[in-house]
Amino acid sequence: MKKFLVVGLGNIGSQYENTRHNIGFKVLDHLAAQEGLTFETRKLGDMTTYKYKGRTFLLLKPSTYMNLSGKAVRYWMQLEKIAPENLLVITDDLNLPFGTIRVKTKGSDGGHNGLKDIQAQLGSNVYNRFRFGVGADFEKGRQVDYVLGEWNADEEAKMKERLDRSVALIKSFGTAGLANTMNTFNNT
Incomplete structure (x- = not known):
């Protein structure tokens, strides 16, 4: 059975729960709710297993806080013997623009501290990223407040459709392959 590690980036704690920076957690929580899955606390994060069309998806929400996400990613990849091409990291x-979806196989961390740590821990910038657009509607110097801020009413109104699309992307990643997933979902 083919195995995948899908990591949703975010910060633990109720004060971060509905923030833009926690979209990775939000996507995995949406998938778990749709499929009746329950996360349990394990080493370095909360995890659940989702089986779909002969594939096993290990869904991980690291408990290391965003800036140290790489430690959890590396640990679970090694423990579960996950090949780098079967890793998908969900990030803001x-x-x-809000809700725009892009999948990439490599690249820079783009100033994102979670991706920076994953790259350092894996010793490579070649891993699959699912980037969920949160927009940039903030004044100069207010980036941290923006990403740690909660979704506005307009974003909330569009969220379910975007989360449903995100779940479809994860399923496609494991069943249709990365190239097909990129062709189907990028720029949607």
Whole structure:
């Protein structure tokens, strides 16, 4: 059975729960709710297993806080013997308008501290990223407040459709392959 590690980036704690920076957690929580899955606290994060069309998806929400996400990613990849091409990291992206989805196989961390730590821990910038656009509607110097701020009413109104699309992307990643997933979901 083919195994995948899908990591949603975010920060633990109720004060971060509905913030833009926690979109990775939000996507995985949406998938878990749709499929009746329950996360349990394990080493370095909360995890659940989702089986779909002969594939096993290990869904991980690291408990290391955003800036140390790489430790959890590396640990679970080694423990579960996950090949780098079967890793998908879900992250917020300020450079994309709200709800825009992009999948990439490599690249820079773009100033994102979670991706920076994953890259350092893996010793490579070649891993799959699912970037969820959160927009950049903030004044100069207010980036941290923006990503740690909660979704506005307009974003909330569009969220379910974007989360449903995100769940479909994860399923496609494991069943249709990365190239097909990129062709189907990028820029949607």
